Amino acid sequence: MIEFFNKTNVGFSHLKTGKPCQDFSVSYHDETRTIVAVCDGHGSDVYIRSDRGSKFACQAIIDAFKSVRSLVLYGKPKEQVLNKIKMDILCRWNALVEQDLEQNHIGKKEIEMLSERDQFRLKNNPAKAYGTTLNGAMILGKYLLCVSLGDGGIFGVKKGVVTPILEETSDETVANYTYSMCSEDAYYHIHVDFYNIRDYDGVFLCTDGIINPYQNLPNFAKSFILPVYTELANGKRENVNDWIVRLGEKTGYGDDVSLAVMFRTEANRRLYQEARYQ
Amino acid sequence: MADREENGIVRQELNLIFIIDNSGSMSGEKLGAVNNAIRDVMSIMPEIQEDTSEAIIKIHALKFSDHASWVYNEGKTVSDFKWADLAPEGETNLSDAFDKLEKCLMKQADGGQMPDFGGVAPILILMTDGLPTSPDWEAHLNALKKRGWFKAALRYALAIFIKSDEAMNILTSFTGNPETVLQVYTAEALRKIIRVIAVTASKAKSSSTNTAVTDNNQATQQQIAQKLDEEVQDGWN
Numbered sequence: 001m002i003e004f005f006n007k008t009n010v011g012f013s014h015l016k017t018g019k020p021c022q023d024f025s026v027s028y029h030d031e032t033r034t035i036v037a038v039c040d041g042h043g044s045d046v047y048i049r050s051d052r053g054s055k056f057a058c059q060a061i062i063d064a065f066k067s068v069r070s071l072v073l074y075g076k077p078k079e080q081v082l083n084k085i086k087m088d089i090l091c092r093w094n095a096l097v098e099q100d101l102e103q104n105h106i107g108k109k110e111i112e113m114l115s116e117r118d119q120f121r122l123k124n125n126p127a128k129a130y131g132t133t134l135n136g137a138m139i140l141g142k143y144l145l146c147v148s149l150g151d152g153g154i155f156g157v158k159k160g161v162v163t164p165i166l167e168e169t170s171d172e173t174v175a176n177y178t179y180s181m182c183s184e185d186a187y188y189h190i191h192v193d194f195y196n197i198r199d200y201d202g203v204f205l206c207t208d209g210i211i212n213p214y215q216n217l218p219n220f221a222k223s224f225i226l227p228v229y230t231e232l233a234n235g236k237r238e239n240v241n242d243w244i245v246r247l248g249e250k251t252g253y254g255d256d257v258s259l260a261v262m263f264r265t266e267a268n269r270r271l272y273q274e275a276r277y278q
Numbered sequence: 279m280a281d282r283e284e285n286g287i288v289r290q291e292l293n294l295i296f297i298i299d300n301s302g303s304m305s306g307e308k309l310g311a312v313n314n315a316i317r318d319v320m321s322i323m324p325e326i327q328e329d330t331s332e333a334i335i336k337i338h339a340l341k342f343s344d345h346a347s348w349v350y351n352e353g354k355t356v357s358d359f360k361w362a363d364l365a366p367e368g369e370t371n372l373s374d375a376f377d378k379l380e381k382c383l384m385k386q387a388d389g390g391q392m393p394d395f396g397g398v399a400p401i402l403i404l405m406t407d408g409l410p411t412s413p414d415w416e417a418h419l420n421a422l423k424k425r426g427w428f429k430a431a432l433r434y435a436l437a438i439f440i441k442s443d444e445a446m447n448i449l450t451s452f453t454g455n456p457e458t459v460l461q462v463y464t465a466e467a468l469r470k471i472i473r474v475i476a477v478t479a480s481k482a483k484s485s486s487t488n489t490a491v492t493d494n495n496q497a498t499q500q501q502i503a504q505k506l507d508e509e510v511q512d513g514w515n
Binding site for chain 1 (some may be wrong): 284286287288290332382385386387392393394395397398399424425426427429430506
């Protein structure tokens with residue numbers, strides 16, 4: 001049986017400035033699949049609708065993943081399947097952005113506070129207003145399908161060991177540089193792959209507001225992922241909920257925070273026992 | 279989960295990196311001025327750190343002559359960084375300095391000094407008085423330029439008593455912007471410039487971790503230029 005969880009909370013820097021929460025997270029479950037996604041709208045001034053951008057990215061992941069049939073995952077050459085999923089997500093996101101732009105034109109008032117340079121950037125590419133990262137995962141049959149673009153990350157847990165999935169190895173994305181759905185070359189930076197779900201007890205998706213305060217993987221695994229996993233395995237969702245709120249509003253770096261988790265309950269009991277005995 | 283330490287949450291690090299030419303040509307007034315300037319900056323940094331709750335300032339110093347070497351193997355906190363005067367020696371192996379800097383600007387998991395997750399763009403201040411004696415400096419700079427942390431860094435170069443266009447061009451290649459290469463002709467000017475850059479950049483960088491790096495660097499450069507103008511109006515040369 002699969003359990004899932006997702007939570008987003010505004011960061012204290014946005015609370016101070018009155019900016020909206022630019023993160024979005026979502027989960028979906030039916031009789032065949034479970035899907036979770038976390039997306040992080042960019043924070044700089046020019047990204048005036050990035051709160052909508054991250055919501056659209058979550059929607060694009062859900063819709064694209066819902067259209068994937070398990071047969072497809074082993075019926076065709078892998079690269080062809082993955083490229084199709086990648087293109088599908090990108091097209092769906094762009095369609096949602098275009099639709100929003102048609103229904104809600106970017107007006108003078110919306111951009112009057114921006115610098116001339118940023119106004120020019122938006123005129124050249126209105127989709128920039130919606131800039132966002134994305135991270136999504138789906139359990140479908142025996143498969144775990146993952147997609148990632150930009151910062152934040154997906155982490156797999158197996159027997160208490162945490163490993164990154166679709167890790168961005170580029171040296172380009174440091175400080176708060178990140179790849180974005182609004183970039184012309186977004187397609188080339190979206191990573192998609194699928195795995196055997198048996199290789200993981202659970203999967204964590206986090207925006208960088210959650211990850212960055214822990215600075216490195218061993219600390220993040222020990223101080224966040226495994227304790228959160230243990231809480232969820234024991235049905236203490238409220239504790240995790242409170243943790244995410246505190247991380248956003250008090251203890252983190254002030255950025256918005258989003259977490260989504262899927263885990264196999266039977267595997268998780270073992271993990272909990274291991275954690276308890278440590 | 280009551281406080282950051284309990285949670286495993288650590289404060290951001292802001293890396294302030296001095297890259298100092300201590301070759302033979304720097305002997306006398308020039309290196310003396312650099313030594314005094316660093317000591318002067320360090321006298322004010324505790325105050326800056328105290329005002330900065332968002333980040334821990336880590337200070338690094340890389341000296342280069344025949345070879346480049348770090349004064350400390352890792353960045354030191356403001357209270358732990360003790361400056362021992364550099365002595366002039368040898369030639370100007372800028373290539374080795376770029377190599378050592380490149381390794382420093384890698385993630386900790388890959389053997390560097392930068393955090394694996396997140397982090398604040400570092401501040402790099404290169405100080406030299408002339409042309410490198412290592413002919414392959416450009417290849418080493420090109421390798422350095424590929425590092426994400428170098429691209430993100432706020433970069434300044436101080437041209438100490440330099441008048442040649444060729445030397446200025448090399449420093450501009452390092453900073454990527456002629457406006458962040460500053461010519462210095464007196465010890466007092468050097469002291470004030472280093473102080474303005476180090477202090478203003480540390481304050482700006484450590485308090486605005488959620489804005490885009492390029493926007494933040496531009497805003498910081500503007501603040502530094504404004505402060506330098508104010509100092510010039512007060513008369514320092």
